[in-house]
Each structure stands twice: as C-alpha cells, then as structure tokens.
Amino acid sequence: MSSSVTSPAEFYLDEGGDGPPRLVLTGPYLVSTIGFVDRELRKIDVELDEIDLSGVTEIDTVGAWTASQLAEKHSAKVVGASSRAERLIKALGESADSSTVRAPREGVMMRVPRAVGEGVANFGAGVLTLLSFLGEVIAGFGSIIRHPRRFRRKAFVHQLERVGVTSLGIIGLMSFLIGIVVAQQGAVQLQQFGAEIYTINLTGRLTLRELGVLMTAIMVAGRSGSAFAAQIGTMKLTEEVDAMRTIGISPIEALVIPRIMAAVLMMPLLGFYAACMGIIGGAFIASISLDIPFLTFLSRIQEVVPMYDLYVGMVKAPVFGLIVAIAGCYQGMQVSGNSEQVGLRTTKAVVQAIFMVIVLDAFFAVFFTQIGWA
C-alpha cells in the first residue's frame, strides 16, 4: 500500500490569507476513515470561506456528504474537488437532517398511561374478537352439520394422528413417571400410620380424577396447541389463509374445525391412557418397594376406585381439549404483520391454554364435590 493510502483522514484550518480561514481536508474521506474526524469537524465553529478538497485522496458518498454538510453549515464554497467528488456531492443533494431514524417514541410519562390504556382497550377488543371467533366456529359447525360433505375428513384424520398417536410415547412416559412419584411419596407418608395399603387408593383415584387428564392437557397444549398457532399463523403470513378465502374455502371449516374436533376427541382417550400408565407406574413402584404384588395392585384398583372418578376425568378431558385447540387456533388466526408475531402468538396460545385449563380444573373439583362425586 502506498503512503497516501495508509494516511488517515485529516484536516486543518489555513488562516494564511486575509478574511475568513479555509478548511483544508486531506487524506481519504471514506466510510472507513470518517468516524475518527467527524466529531472534530462538527466542533469547528469559526466562519469559513472555502473548503478545500484538493488534498483528498479518495472519497465516497460519506465523505462527500460530510463535505457538503460542512459547506452548507458554514455557507462556504467547496473548491478543489475531483470530478468524482463533484459527482457524488451533486448526486446526494440535500436529503436530510440528522434527526433519529428510530420509530417515534414518547417519554415515560406518556408511554406508561398509553400502554395501560392500550392494554385495557386491547383486552376489550380481544374479548370481542374472541367472541366473534367463537361465533364463527359455531357457525362453521352448523354449516358442516347441514352440509356434511364439506367436512374435511382427511385433515381431521391427519390431526387425530398429530394430536393423538404421535404423542402416545411422551404422554405414556410422563404419566408412568408421575404414577411412580405419587405412589412412592404417598407410601412414605402413609407408612407412618401403617396404612401403606392406601397407596393404591391414592394412586388410582388421583390419576383417574385429576393428574392423568390435567397433565395430558398441559402436554397437549405444549405439543399441539403451539403447533396449531404456529401453523395457522404462518399460513396467515404467507397469505395462504387469504388464498383459501378467495377460492371459497372457509378457513374456519378447513383449518380450525378439524383441529378442534381432533383435540376434543383425542383428549379423553389420551387422558384415560395417561391414567392407566400412571396406575401401572404406581403398581410398578409398589411391587418393588412396598411388597404389594403388581397384579394385586391392579385388582385392588377395581375395588377402591369408584366408577365416578373415571367419569370426572372423562367429562373434563374434552373440555380441556376444546380450550387448548381454541386457544391455539384463535391465536394463530390473529397473526398479522411480521414473523415475530408468530412466536408471540404461539407463546400466548400455550400460556393461555394451560392457565385456562388449571382454572377450569379448580371449578370442576368444587363442582363434582358438590354433586356428590367426591
């Protein structure tokens, strides 16, 4: 590299002649060198007559911009510019001030009340859009009942597989382990009264009534609810949903209803399966550490668990499935704008679904106790 290239961008004030001084720029004025002199150049506040560029070895648009801004600020003339420099200065014209390029942002005093207000308004609007979404879903069900041929059997079966079959492994393992934990921890406490035989009651009733269905709902929310939101959301972004509408396919009928029905149908089956796996887990740990034989544990279950415990679980399961599916599909349909929204809405779908499931579970617990299924 020659010495003229390695030297940095520099400037000095030439006060030789009479009248205001000239500003002489030397060296390369490029985006890679300007950062070191820009601040000092801005500090110059004396009156200038001319800006001399004849010592500038190389220039790009940033250099040209700096020179023309200086010239404008001091109402000075640019002299000694190379043809390239002149062309660049002419091309840039007078485009801008230095005000920020961020999206406009207000001060804290305005932002906080605004955020609160928007939060309230959005909540209200959210309730309305959710209601209208539910209305659309119900209307969609109505039209499918009237025109059964419009029901998407293929999509429905596909969703049954995605929601149900492919989650058997993870739900089975999870419930088996939960059965082990409940039986083992229960046994430790009950042994203090010499009542470890009641471990069977504890495990059987708890998994069938509560844990089987509840944990399954949480797992389905994480696995399938998030998938619903992300799939539908991405389809909204790529305008597939709009494309469907224009062809005359209702996205509610094609996308939402198969998913809701699959979740509603699969949840009781998965919940029952989870309860069974939980009981097997309990029987497994009981045969190892409590000396209750495996088959004895299973046959005792029939005697100590009332039938209505199963009913309680099976009544709750489809409701939970409905909530998970509606949260996923609703949030998916709300996606608009950019890809960030998909992630945001997916998170929301899962959090809302799990929260609603747990709230409803508390209501169910009180309700079933009141009607005597305690």
Add this chain to the structure above:
Amino acid sequence: MSDEEEPRTLRRHERFKGDFPIVVEGLVNRFGSQTVHENLDLKVRNGEILGVVGGSGTGKSVLMRSIIGLQRPNEGNIDVFGRSITEAETDEDIRARNRWGVLFQGGALFSTLTVGENVQVPIKQFYPEISEQLLNEIARYKVVLSGLPEDAVDKYPSELSGGMRKRAGLARALAIDPELLFLDEPTAGLDPIGADKFDRLTRELQQTLGLTVFLITHDLDTLYAICDRVAVLADKRVIAVGTIPELLATDHPWIQEYFNGARGRAAQGSMAKSSEKSAARADNMMDNAPSSRA
C-alpha cells in the same frame, strides 16, 4: 493522535484496481446426487454491470451465494478482489464483506428494525466509531438515494410495499459504499414502471459510485437496458458471456430461444426505440435523486 493511527491504517482498503474483481474457476456445486455447477468459470470485469441469466434451476442464486461465501462449493476457487473466498479463514472473509453489498430477492430486511436502522446495521458492524449523528444522516441520505421518500426512514418493513422494500434493501446494500453490488432479481414482482425506475436507478448508482454490479435477472428489459455484458448459465456452467449482439451471434439453442422468443423480440424492439432517449438520460444522471434543492 498517533495511538489512533493503528486502527485507522489497519482497516483502510484501497479501491480495487485490478481488471476482474470476481474470478470463478472450476466451480463445482453439488446437492446430494444432483450437480448444479460443473467446472463453471466466470470473470466479472471491474466497473461493469454483468447480467446473469439462465432457466429456472440452473443455479444462478447458488452461484451468487457461492461468491458471497454463503455456500461453500465442493470444488473450485473463487477470488473476490484478488483474495480467495473459498479458502478464506473467517477473518479474511470479513475483509471482503465490507466491500460488497447484497440485495436479496425478497429484500431480507430485518423486520424488527426500521428502514433507517436496517441501513445502519452494516455501518455499525464495520465502523462502530461513527457517531450517532452521522449514522442518522447517512441512513437518511442512503434512503433518499435509493429512491424512497425520506419519511420511509422510520417505518418498519411491514409498512412498506414490495417495491419500496426492494429499494430499502438496496439502501442497506449500499450502506457502506461497497465497490461490488449483488442484486438477486431486483425487478421481479415490480410493475413495469417501477422496474424501469429501478433499472435506471441501478445504472445511475453504478455510474456515480463506480460500482461493479452482479445482477441476476429474468427481466429481458433489464438486460437490454442496463447490462454491459450478459452471462448465460446452462448445462451446469456459463456457456457464454458477452454483449447481447455477441450472444445473438452464437448458435446455442437456449440462447436463441431466450433472446429471439416473443418476449425477447419485444424487449429488443422497445430498446431500439428508446436508445436515443437513453443517450440523453446518461447526461442528467441523478435526475430522480432528491430535487428539493432549488
């Protein structure tokens, strides 16, 4: 000041003075069993607009991705500014990265940043010492230079139309005053007027800023209007490079079909008619740049 001199001299680079800023030799790209490029050679001349054409699936984008180091080729060598990209260590790689700008097909703007912030990203990446004030000024004039209204600078990409997004992508590609500009189908999806404006803008910027442009396109009008030479990709390599008349003189069936098809003829005809106009156009180059200066 002497302590500051070190970083300054380290990061300086001379403008490329050689004849061929991009030299591709013996390039081979395979995806599984499918060979996209087989012994592909291509030289891009300094200061030209090279149009790259080829049927769908002939690997135009793969070629571009290989040159800018996003796709490591199976064999062959690619020199950019006289330095090998294919053998480059990461550090070496970065040296060429601050000398080129890339416009991806969909614009590839960062969706969570405004247009102006998008333009600032490469500048901040390579030259962190530049002050906030100058950064904002640079972002604004680049946005205007790319033919966007100035108020687009604090808008998010999702608030812009497709054509405006392309221009914003161009503004980001030009952010660090590159010597080399890669454009991947810049006029695809634009209306004819928008495409024509974009072509003219590309030409004007190339002449004003002294750029070398690597332009992938399907648009015959673009080829006729602004490309100095055209490279034709077919049969897994570059079968011909040259001006359009030179290409027409070859007898490769694909080239003949491409340029002499109905669309090719139409573009040819309209070009002949506007050739006088384009001569005049070259004189007042930056006409559609900001005209607010009275």
